[in-house]
Amino acid sequence: MSQSQTDSQPSISDLIVDVLRHRVGKDERAAKPHDWFHAAVLSVRDRIIDRWFESTRRTYEEEGKRVYYLSLEFLIGRLMRDALSNLDVTREMEAALREHGFDLAQLEELEPDAALGNGGLGRLAACFMESLASLDIPAYGYGIRYVNGMFRQRIDDGWQVELPETWLAHGNPWEFDRRESAYRVGFGGEVIEGNGGVVWHPAEQVEASAVDTPVVGWRGARVNTLRLWTAWALDPLRLDAFNAGDHAGALAEQVKADSLVRVLYPADNTPAGQELRLRQEYFFSSASIQDILRRHLQADKDVRNLPKMAAIQLNDTHPSVAVAELMRLLIDVHHLEFDEAWEVTKGTIGYTNHTLLPEALESWPLPLFERLLPRHMQIVYAINSRVLREARKAGMTGEQIAAISLIDEHGERRVRMANLAFVGAHSVNGVAALHTDLMKSTVFSDLHKLYPARINNKTNGVTPRRWLQQCNPGLTKVIREGIGDGFLDDAEKLAGLNALAGDAQFGERIAEVKRANKVALSNHIKQLMGVRLDPDALFDVQIKRIHEYKRQLLNLVETVALYDQIRSHPERDWVPRVKIFGGKAASSYHNAKLTIKLANDIARRVNSDPSVGGLLKVVFVPNYNVSFAERIIPAADLSEQISTAGMEASGTGNMKFALNGALTIGTLDGANIEIKDRVGDDNIVIFGMTADEVNETRSGGYNPRAIIEGNRELRQAVQAIASGVFSPDDRDRYKGLMGGLYDSDWFLVAADFDSYAQAQRAVDARWMDEAGWRKAAIHNIANVGWFSSDRTIGEYARDIWGVK
Numbered sequence: 001m002s003q004s005q006t007d008s009q010p011s012i013s014d015l016i017v018d019v020l021r022h023r024v025g026k027d028e029r030a031a032k033p034h035d036w037f038h039a040a041v042l043s044v045r046d047r048i049i050d051r052w053f054e055s056t057r058r059t060y061e062e063e064g065k066r067v068y069y070l071s072l073e074f075l076i077g078r079l080m081r082d083a084l085s086n087l088d089v090t091r092e093m094e095a096a097l098r099e100h101g102f103d104l105a106q107l108e109e110l111e112p113d114a115a116l117g118n119g120g121l122g123r124l125a126a127c128f129m130e131s132l133a134s135l136d137i138p139a140y141g142y143g144i145r146y147v148n149g150m151f152r153q154r155i156d157d158g159w160q161v162e163l164p165e166t167w168l169a170h171g172n173p174w175e176f177d178r179r180e181s182a183y184r185v186g187f188g189g190e191v192i193e194g195n196g197g198v199v200w201h202p203a204e205q206v207e208a209s210a211v212d213t214p215v216v217g218w219r220g221a222r223v224n225t226l227r228l229w230t231a232w233a234l235d236p237l238r239l240d241a242f243n244a245g246d247h248a249g250a251l252a253e254q255v256k257a258d259s260l261v262r263v264l265y266p267a268d269n270t271p272a273g274q275e276l277r278l279r280q281e282y283f284f285s286s287a288s289i290q291d292i293l294r295r296h297l298q299a300d301k302d303v304r305n306l307p308k309m310a311a312i313q314l315n316d317t318h319p320s321v322a323v324a325e326l327m328r329l330l331i332d333v334h335h336l337e338f339d340e341a342w343e344v345t346k347g348t349i350g351y352t353n354h355t356l357l358p359e360a361l362e363s364w365p366l367p368l369f370e371r372l373l374p375r376h377m378q379i380v381y382a383i384n385s386r387v388l389r390e391a392r393k394a395g396m397t398g399e400q401i402a403a404i405s406l407i408d409e410h411g412e413r414r415v416r417m418a419n420l421a422f423v424g425a426h427s428v429n430g431v432a433a434l435h436t437d438l439m440k441s442t443v444f445s446d447l448h449k450l451y452p453a454r455i456n457n458k459t460n461g462v463t464p465r466r467w468l469q470q471c472n473p474g475l476t477k478v479i480r481e482g483i484g485d486g487f488l489d490d491a492e493k494l495a496g497l498n499a500l501a502g503d504a505q506f507g508e509r510i511a512e513v514k515r516a517n518k519v520a521l522s523n524h525i526k527q528l529m530g531v532r533l534d535p536d537a538l539f540d541v542q543i544k545r546i547h548e549y550k551r552q553l554l555n556l557v558e559t560v561a562l563y564d565q566i567r568s569h570p571e572r573d574w575v576p577r578v579k580i581f582g583g584k585a586a587s588s589y590h591n592a593k594l595t596i597k598l599a600n601d602i603a604r605r606v607n608s609d610p611s612v613g614g615l616l617k618v619v620f621v622p623n624y625n626v627s628f629a630e631r632i633i634p635a636a637d638l639s640e641q642i643s644t645a646g647m648e649a650s651g652t653g654n655m656k657f658a659l660n661g662a663l664t665i666g667t668l669d670g671a672n673i674e675i676k677d678r679v680g681d682d683n684i685v686i687f688g689m690t691a692d693e694v695n696e697t698r699s700g701g702y703n704p705r706a707i708i709e710g711n712r713e714l715r716q717a718v719q720a721i722a723s724g725v726f727s728p729d730d731r732d733r734y735k736g737l738m739g740g741l742y743d744s745d746w747f748l749v750a751a752d753f754d755s756y757a758q759a760q761r762a763v764d765a766r767w768m769d770e771a772g773w774r775k776a777a778i779h780n781i782a783n784v785g786w787f788s789s790d791r792t793i794g795e796y797a798r799d800i801w802g803v804k
């Protein structure tokens with residue numbers, strides 16, 4: 001029985017024309033595809049709203065604990081397929097649209113990607129929101145409603161060009177403006193001691209107002225809220241100034257408020273950019289904490305009960321100023337003593353660390369922090385004095401105390417946001433086993449000694465709804481035919497596929513689905529870029545943010561080496577390969593942008609060289625985002641997870657690929673290690689140094705020049721790139737980039753090259769054994785159900801949040 005019948009709601013088919021006419025305001029004959037798209041969203045949205053109210057009512061009645069997930073990024077992508085699929089009305093919608101001559105798959109393409117994130121961290125937040133709803137846990141996501149979000153990437157002559165993402169241009173049918181849920185957020189000014197305690201008089205204030213998006217769980221289990229803040233000036237139009245002729249000046253306050261919510265990660269290589277970033281972080285943290293306290297006090301007059309009713313999770317250090325904000329509100333507004341406030345704060349907050357890269361551990365120049373947040377500065381000092389006293393009492397050395405301090409005293413003084421989050425949380429978690437171990441032994445080693453019970457591991461996961469069922473319906477169907485439907489509700493039941501791995505007929509069906517997905521991707525790429533791909537070639541994919549530690553450069557150098565080999569030995573039995581790259585480079589990251597250009601230069605040369613005879617093709621897909629990932633991952637044969645060991649905290653792309661039957665070529669880094677443990681050594685290709693070896697190599701006498709000169713393949717590839725073979729229009733373009741490999745090579749491209757190249761030839765050999773490859777692909781799908789974000793969220797709920 002379909003959902004509509006059980007709920008006795010009108011069918012979508014009856015509803016959609018009515019919605020088109022009366023809510024979109026279009027006649028069927030005049031309606032454009034966009035109007036139908038809107039009508040389709042609004043028709044399904046009505047059902048979501050009913051469940052949303054029901055979920056909220058239930059939580060109030062049960063007086064249950066709520067989870068609050070604070071994140072500067074939510075990389076949610078498109079929402080229509082998610083909503084239809086989780087409510088089990090995809091078929092019904094398809095039929096309804098077909099009656100009017102529309103194809104759901106085509107209309108879906110009209111939905112813009114909500115690109116409110118940059119990469120894995122933001123996508124994790126989106127997967128978590130979906131799993132929280134699926135597990136029926138009452139939760140709110142809190143973030144910023146960026147008007148332009150992450151930039152849209154265009155490739156012009158091989159170079160990345162950044163354009164504003166205009167995802168809201170046609171309105172957003174998923175969101176609800178909640179102007180009544182608004183809070184003031186202050187900046188600057190001064191702190192005055194009065195007899196009633198301390199009072200902060202901010203010099204400026206903006207109003208944060210809520211915009212809510214419903215998040216539907218699997219089978220409609222629950223509908224939670226993603227609450228994103230937008231900013232308003234208290235006085236959006238100064239009419240006196242306007243009437244006096246100062247038309248721009250009259251709007252200045254609103255322009256300033258708008259700039260807070262304009263883009264994700266404004267370039268922070270200028271002081272103004274840094275200040276804007278800190279303002280954004282405080283803006284959304286403050287609004288969220290105020291909202292959480294208001295909701296608590298509605299149900300419970302005693303703010304000291306907050307830890308029983310609320311669990312706040314900080315997704316990385318960006319929201320860590322929330323620690324000081326919660327303390328401020330508890331002390332200054334709710335009049336708790338410092339010690340009491342500290343217990344409430346620690347009892348409520350948990351912190352997830354996502355990176356050990358020193359440049360990514362946020363810290364703010366102390367004068368900036370103090371000028372913008374003078375009261376928070378006092379609170380940070382007070383927390384620091386307490387923590388450092390504890391450290392002293394525990395017998396820690398001066399050096400250890402300096403490492404623990406919330407203030408970095410080396411050179412220009414800075415406030416360490418990761419340390420603030422660490423001390424203000426009862427739980428600090430890493431996102432894969434290796435990463436958590438490294439947290440204990442490196443950046444947080446002294447804090448770990450002081451608070452040994454605090455660090456714990458929660459290996460990341462991805463939602464199998466989006467990353468299997470929705471993005472790969474063909475594979476989902478074959479799996480259902482093979483092992484039944486149990487895996488739809490419990491991804492670990494995919495293990496049933498292990499028994500079918502040796503079944504040639506089943507292997508054939510899996511291979512047919514993969515081929516169909518490769519044909520579909522090839523058609524899309526042909527249309528988008530004019531490049532023709534052979535769907536029978538091995539599709540070798542590296543899609544992720546462009547960063548030196550992720551080592552796209554290692555892959556590119558190996559691609560050039562392979563190109564040389566194919567030309568020198570055309571008589572050998574080469575495996576035809578398509579190398580697919582995609583990803584954005586931070587706008588101020590020179591080497592990352594140059595890497596994109598290099599990929600495109602190599603592609604142009606290789607793809608037009610008749611001597612490789614179609615054995616090698618290289619493409620760099622523009623504007624990699626969630627929707628593009630959903631097309632590419634189901635079509636991948638080989639998943640490139642080749643970061644320098646110890647540098648990728650977890651990765652989640654690695655999980656999505658394995659779930660869709662790609663084999664991984666990867667280092668022993670992040671969650672690759674746990675993927676290997678689950679799929680088995682025979683079903684993954686591991687190469688390169690371990691994290692320990694990386695450490696040793698870096699600390700003593702690493703000589704990349706000697707390695708490059710000692711390896712003919714590597715030397716020739718590096719020299720070809722450096723001498724301009726791929727950049728005849730600018731022969732010196734890659735001199736610096738290749739010079740970096742000779743001189744320092746911090747990311748150990750040279751050190752791992754030989755091992756990587758050998759691993760790639762081992763991949764070729766495996767590919768030649770068709771039956772063996774299919775079997776390994778099935779074992780991958782079968783054994784990565786554990787990487788469902790349902791499992792991850794279940795662990796957070798049990799170990800950190802204390803919710804059922």
Ligand SMILES: *Cc1c(COP(=O)(O)O)cnc(C)c1O
Binds near residue numbers: 624625629651654656
């Ligand atoms: C999963 C995902 C990521 C993370 O990929 P990694 O390979 O883990 O870095 C980044 N961007 C998008 C769009 C994704 O879907």
